[in-house]
Amino acid sequence: MYNTDIPTRAELPSSAQLLRSTAIAIVAAAGILVTIVLPAEYAIDPTGVGRMLKLTEMGEIKTQLAAEAEADRLKDSQTTPAQAPATPSPDQRSSLFGTVLAGLFVSPANAGERLLLAQAPASRTDETVITLKPTEGVEYKLTMKAGAKVDFAWTARDGVVNYDMHGTPGAGAKEKSYKNGRGSAGEQGVLTAEFDGSHGWFWRNRGSKDVTITLKTTGAYGEIKRMM
Template identity: 45%
Template sequence: MYNTDIPKREELPSTAKLVRSTIIAAIVALALLVTVVMPSEYALDPTGAGRLLGLTEMGEIKEQLAEEAAADEAAQMVAIQSSADQPATETVEPTVTEPLQKAAPEPKIAKVESQPAPEPTQTKPNWQDEIRIVLTPGEGTEFKLTMEEGAVAKFYWASEGGPVNYDTHGDGGGQSVSYEKGRGVPEDEGQLVAAFTGNHGWFFRNRNDNDITLVLRTGGDYGQLKRML
């Protein structure tokens, strides 16, 4: 099998060439050691080239990290040694002594019959409608109340599973209005006063990475609650 020709003796490098190549390689290696390795690894920069190349700062950071690691290790060793040197403490249970004198008899108190105080009455909001809907990540929905101008509707909504973005607005008769906007809100409640006759309500958007359950309750002076989206 033929691979290659055997070189002739005159084609082989001479001893002088090999020595010169070795010297050149040693000089290059020494230059790299002084200008690159020493500044970047040990923060030693005898020529100043490492500072110009930004390598000295790298070496200083490495040296600082090594010193901090050594200091942390030494502090841990001291803490372990000090905890080992501390004697174990015994738990002493407190002793209870009985009183030397007999307790004086309790004074007699006349019983006074009294009527129990009436329990405070709690008023719950009178909601006309309640909606529960699941929104997937990125999904939005819109609910509107049909209202006359000046009508007042009370509301409460909450997002279970994560906050939502919302926009409270209205439209109708060629008019539109934005009442309030919010980002990353878990719940809200209050009153919605119609600025004009039309549809007034909320747009919700789920910006979470998981499904959320939106709960909306409404009551007050409006016609109907309808889902627009």
Template identity: 35%
Template sequence: MHTMKESDRDVLPSHTSLLKATLGALLIGAILLVTAVMPAEFGVDPTGLGGVMGFDRLHSEADTTEASNDTGTGSASLMGGMEPPVWRGNQPHRSDRMSLTLAPGEGAEIKAQMAEGDRFVFNWRAEGGTVTFDMHGEPPNAGDEFTSYWVGRDQTTASGTFEAPFEGTHGWFWVNRGREPVTVSVETSGFYQSLFKP
């Protein structure tokens, strides 16, 4: 049977040093709780350090990811403001191509019927001259009110991606300010209800 010798007792920490170590561990734990765990898990940041160190973004990311999984939409943002790798559309995928010819001084539109959050990729090209255009949208029953997204003068082509900020019709109005007829052809591909000429 082993008995503790006096020399072994000298190696053991004293009650005072054990108390100091315990209080130090509790203090470090409390600091971590307030600056890291509470901002990341509960969105509560009483010191503001959680926001400085980026822990508060973990909470908002978890909330938006859960919301996107519940609603079936993929518009949640990841840390650092990056878009998620998968966006899930509410409409089936479609591709459309339309064209119209504008006489000198004439204007015309092509629009897409879209729900809020619907997206498409687009490209349009003018042959025979340049056009002035206004890419815009209006909600249902808006009357003469509309929201402009992109306006250009003396253009022959434009392309990009578009996400509908609200439900309604979204598209382009082109005007031929030249002296010869101009044919505008537009191609769209994405998730929207329809493409049409008003």
């Protein structure tokens, strides 16, 4: 049986070689950070490489949508702190009836959302129509359990919108963005929940006239509701 020979001292890398390799790795990591990560995530592009690769535009969309969503949430919480929930449509009342009864036996804090998550139907279908005035933004979310999937398709009529598809684990938790875009007339695909919570879309009309968004959803979710 043959074992590999132990390398001699001369074959081992010297301290200078190790330092040089470490320095090269640090420089490479810094280069990736400056040319790729910062432009794509934060729209910070000191070298101009990110804009050449169209990464800076991606970062601008992310930061703009995040800032707009946060500004709308703050405005909504300051102007309408006690806003009453919207009355459910007739076709939603029957599915929510069991949830309301069960809510009588659950702690009031977050009871509705927890029950909707626990009793989410195997599948449901909704069509939601939203009209956005110029500069207006709106957010709609689905209550979903981790791993649940929803087929969706939305279209913008009479214009285009900026959007961000994201999920929120719970009150006060940090949102996770799944996909975003600017100047879009519509998107379709499958929304997969990475965790229990609310998942959906934020749209902003940056045009000069009203835009009507039609959202169609089919899949495993407890409810669909307007957040702002």
